[in-house]
Amino acid sequence: MKHFLSNLSLNTRQTAIDSLMDNAATTVPDPVYFSIGLPNRELLPKRQLHEVYNSIFNLKSDSHFNYGGSKGIAPLLSTISKRENISQDYIMITTGNTQGVELSARLVLNTGDTIAFESYTYAIAHSLTHQYSLNALEIPVEADGMNIEALEQLLQKTAIKALYIIPNANNPTGTTLSLKKRKKLVDLAYQYNFLIIEDDPYRDLIFDTRFPSLFELDPYKEKVIYLYSFSKTIAPTLRTGFILAHPFYIKKLEQFKQTTDSCTSPLNQMVVNEMIKTEDWDNSLEKQRAFYETKKDLTKKFLSKMADMYGWTSNEPAGGLFYWVDTHAGDVTEWLRFAANSGVIFIPGSAFALDDQTNTKFRLCYSYVDNQEMIKGFTRLEESFLEWQNQNTTKNIKKIQQNI
Amino acid sequence: MKHFLSNLSLNTRQTAIDSLMDNAATTVPDPVYFSIGLPNRELLPKRQLHEVYNSIFNLKSDSHFNYGGSKGIAPLLSTISKRENISQDYIMITTGNTQGVELSARLVLNTGDTIAFESYTYAIAHSLTHQYSLNALEIPVEADGMNIEALEQLLQKTAIKALYIIPNANNPTGTTLSLKKRKKLVDLAYQYNFLIIEDDPYRDLIFDTRFPSLFELDPYKEKVIYLYSFSKTIAPTLRTGFILAHPFYIKKLEQFKQTTDSCTSPLNQMVVNEMIKTEDWDNSLEKQRAFYETKKDLTKKFLSKMADMYGWTSNEPAGGLFYWVDTHAGDVTEWLRFAANSGVIFIPGSAFALDDQTNTKFRLCYSYVDNQEMIKGFTRLEESFLEWQNQNTTKNIKKIQQNI
Numbered sequence: 001m002k003h004f005l006s007n008l009s010l011n012t013r014q015t016a017i018d019s020l021m022d023n024a025a026t027t028v029p030d031p032v033y034f035s036i037g038l039p040n041r042e043l044l045p046k047r048q049l050h051e052v053y054n055s056i057f058n059l060k061s062d063s064h065f066n067y068g069g070s071k072g073i074a075p076l077l078s079t080i081s082k083r084e085n086i087s088q089d090y091i092m093i094t095t096g097n098t099q100g101v102e103l104s105a106r107l108v109l110n111t112g113d114t115i116a117f118e119s120y121t122y123a124i125a126h127s128l129t130h131q132y133s134l135n136a137l138e139i140p141v142e143a144d145g146m147n148i149e150a151l152e153q154l155l156q157k158t159a160i161k162a163l164y165i166i167p168n169a170n171n172p173t174g175t176t177l178s179l180k181k182r183k184k185l186v187d188l189a190y191q192y193n194f195l196i197i198e199d200d201p202y203r204d205l206i207f208d209t210r211f212p213s214l215f216e217l218d219p220y221k222e223k224v225i226y227l228y229s230f231s232k233t234i235a236p237t238l239r240t241g242f243i244l245a246h247p248f249y250i251k252k253l254e255q256f257k258q259t260t261d262s263c264t265s266p267l268n269q270m271v272v273n274e275m276i277k278t279e280d281w282d283n284s285l286e287k288q289r290a291f292y293e294t295k296k297d298l299t300k301k302f303l304s305k306m307a308d309m310y311g312w313t314s315n316e317p318a319g320g321l322f323y324w325v326d327t328h329a330g331d332v333t334e335w336l337r338f339a340a341n342s343g344v345i346f347i348p349g350s351a352f353a354l355d356d357q358t359n360t361k362f363r364l365c366y367s368y369v370d371n372q373e374m375i376k377g378f379t380r381l382e383e384s385f386l387e388w389q390n391q392n393t394t395k396n397i398k399k400i401q402q403n404i
Numbered sequence: 405m406k407h408f409l410s411n412l413s414l415n416t417r418q419t420a421i422d423s424l425m426d427n428a429a430t431t432v433p434d435p436v437y438f439s440i441g442l443p444n445r446e447l448l449p450k451r452q453l454h455e456v457y458n459s460i461f462n463l464k465s466d467s468h469f470n471y472g473g474s475k476g477i478a479p480l481l482s483t484i485s486k487r488e489n490i491s492q493d494y495i496m497i498t499t500g501n502t503q504g505v506e507l508s509a510r511l512v513l514n515t516g517d518t519i520a521f522e523s524y525t526y527a528i529a530h531s532l533t534h535q536y537s538l539n540a541l542e543i544p545v546e547a548d549g550m551n552i553e554a555l556e557q558l559l560q561k562t563a564i565k566a567l568y569i570i571p572n573a574n575n576p577t578g579t580t581l582s583l584k585k586r587k588k589l590v591d592l593a594y595q596y597n598f599l600i601i602e603d604d605p606y607r608d609l610i611f612d613t614r615f616p617s618l619f620e621l622d623p624y625k626e627k628v629i630y631l632y633s634f635s636k637t638i639a640p641t642l643r644t645g646f647i648l649a650h651p652f653y654i655k656k657l658e659q660f661k662q663t664t665d666s667c668t669s670p671l672n673q674m675v676v677n678e679m680i681k682t683e684d685w686d687n688s689l690e691k692q693r694a695f696y697e698t699k700k701d702l703t704k705k706f707l708s709k710m711a712d713m714y715g716w717t718s719n720e721p722a723g724g725l726f727y728w729v730d731t732h733a734g735d736v737t738e739w740l741r742f743a744a745n746s747g748v749i750f751i752p753g754s755a756f757a758l759d760d761q762t763n764t765k766f767r768l769c770y771s772y773v774d775n776q777e778m779i780k781g782f783t784r785l786e787e788s789f790l791e792w793q794n795q796n797t798t799k800n801i802k803k804i805q806q807n808i
Contacts, residue, residue, distance in 0.1 A: 003652060004512040006512050006513050015662065044469055049469075054458075062448055067641075095643075096665055106413070107413050109410050110412075124662070239499075252409065256416060258502075259416075259502065259505075259506055261643060261665065262528075
């Protein structure tokens with residue numbers, strides 16, 4: 001067929017996660033999905049959501065059934081303005097953080113521009129690199145987040161246009177950027193003139209003290225575009241988040257938004273507003289944090305055993321949904337086949353690497369699976385890991401025997 | 405402030421409608437909005453929607469509260485497949501037709517490519533022209549839609565990559581493309597190798613017999629990308645529509661969709677599916693058509709009087725929401741100030757022209773305003789039109805006097 005693909009289309013490809021997961025089907029009847037980076041089903045506020053929908057259907061006004069302005073509906077803008085303590089000029093509602101990332105990229109990046117990422121990071125961010133033919137650089141990550149010294153050394157040699165970072169409870173590394181590093185990063189953005197895209201969907205799931213955002217630390221609000229989503233704390237289906245940025249950028253983003261999806265569903269925005277406008281919301285977040293911390297602790301216990309027995313390493317996350325684990329034992333995509341056979345799924349580290357390079361790390365998401373299932377999943381992880389390692393040993397022995 | 409706008413950003417600007425409407429504020433307490441291209445409030449299926457939400461909240465499964473696949477949720481894909489009589493391989497759900505247009509543009513168009521539009525057409529389509537720095541051409545429109553001979557003459561001289569068309573009850577011209585022209589247009593797409601973006605949100609509001617879509621007429625499904633939205637027939641707030649296209653294109657569009665907004669709200673998709681899956685939906689569409697036809701007839705009566713008295717011309721629409729009227733009396737943006745003062749708003753034709761050129765035409769949308777209000781609006785249109793014309797006459801007399 002004679003086709004007409006644009007350069008953008010030709011550069012677009014399936015995400016590494018999708019291709020990997022295509023190969024991780026399991027026939028076990030009760031699979032345990034440590035792969036799924038979703039809020040836990042128990043936390044879905046179904047009863048409250050139903051009440052909120054009922055209350056909205058009982059309102060006299062029907063304006064929220066129509067189109068809304070591209071910037072967002074007035075009540076939600078007002079609530080976010082109060083909660084984030086910033087003028088509405090700095091706010092635009094988005095159809096989730098995926099749209100936030102995409103619009104931010106379109107806002108500032110031209111083909112061939114250079115963007116820096118954490119190594120490792122969210123796969124959708126990498127997809128944009130392919131689509132827009134960007135030069136992408138990876139900055140190593142330490143226990144307290146991005147290695148800022150490595151970034152500074154890079155900046156001394158190479159100009160970058162933008163830096164994409166998930167500073168809280170990073171997906172996939174689980175790391176949180178320290179306060180000192182945050183301050184330094186904002187300084188560097190002014191010194192070397194680049195824009196920070198701060199993707200922050202996990203901030204409300206930080207178990208203890210939360211650091212100020214890069215956006216809050218930016219004195220002139222000129223170097224940070226801040227993205228938040230309600231997908232992790234209410235429900236992904238509402239497809240609602242927001243951008244905080246300088247009004248100069250917000251005005252442009254509104255124009256993009258108008259041609260992108262016209263507006264985020266006003267009804268969904270109303271629902272979010274009803275959910276977050278009172279103190280109940282703060283209580284709900286408190287409960288969510290406690291819930292995930294218990295799961296993190298369960299996982300920590302398992303990983304501590306695996307560290308002792310097999311030399312696995314990992315950093316304890318300060319919040320969020322993910323543990324990032326290094327097995328130091330070979331290409332984990334091989335292990336994934338054994339794991340899937342025994343009924344447990346995880347995501348290999350290569351899914352979060354810019355060049356999909358195989359590696360010994362994997363992401364263990366503890367949010368979605370019930371506690372009882374987690375225990376079962378841990379057993380399966382250990383058993384399938386041993387199976388994989390034994391097979392490798394057998395292979396090696398065979399090789400040695402052949403060479404005798 | 406030192407900023408970092410991409411070329412896309414620099415080329416993006418406010419739509420002509422927005423700039424025009426900024427100047428059309430009215431202080432009259434009961435304004436009549438012939439400008440608003442929305443479904444009528446009486447047709448909003450609020451009670452059914454409330455029932456549907458209740459039934460969804462009573463389901464055991466909660467999967468529709470999570471993310472869904474980028475292609476769309478299974479039940480809605482299945483219903484659309486049945487209703488459109490086409491395999492699911494040819495379908496992707498969109499966040500409304502705005503997203504459909506934008507993704508189609510990104511799919512095939514590179515900077516500098518040539519795209520053809522009807523003169524006049526939907527303003528968002530023009531916005532993409534600016535954003536992507538396209539060469540845009542306008543093809544004149546006749547009572548039975550685009551002048552296909554004019555298109556063919558153009559194609560003999562100029563290669564185009566894509567053609568954007570609203571074949572049914574066009575926004576703003578109200579025209580519907582004849583069957584003969586549809587067949588010829590598809591032939592031309594094969595002969596001259598261009599892609600048709602068929603934007604079809606008004607097809608279910610065609611009062612009498614509907615012609616087959618360009619997509620249906622395309623024998624190999626290689627030259628038409630078809631866009632439908634439920635915004636006009638259920639409610640804009642659901643932000644749900646679909647694309648029909650060759651599976652080759654659908655696969656690429658799914659990849660774009662994944663990085664654009666991940667998925668259309670699965671809950672909203674569920675709601676649409678519940679609304680359209682039974683025969684009640686066909687009955688609802690039948691009622692909507694009758695409702696709008698009454699409003700069209702009311703408007704026709706008014707316009708016939710204006711034709712007799714002031715020489716206005718217009719084509720009777722075969723469906724949809726819009727009458728397109730030529731006053732033959734000067735730049736109607738001047739008249740809009742008089743009209744706004746007397747409490748009636750319409751959209752000047754320049755809002756739908758590629759280069760915003762001033763002109764004597766305007767769009768009268770009869771869908772949103774109640775019948776009683778319409779009568780009031782018509783009176784205000786006539787009065788303010790006379791006021792404007794008299795002032796012009798006075799000005800001319802003054803000029804003549806000054807020249808004596």
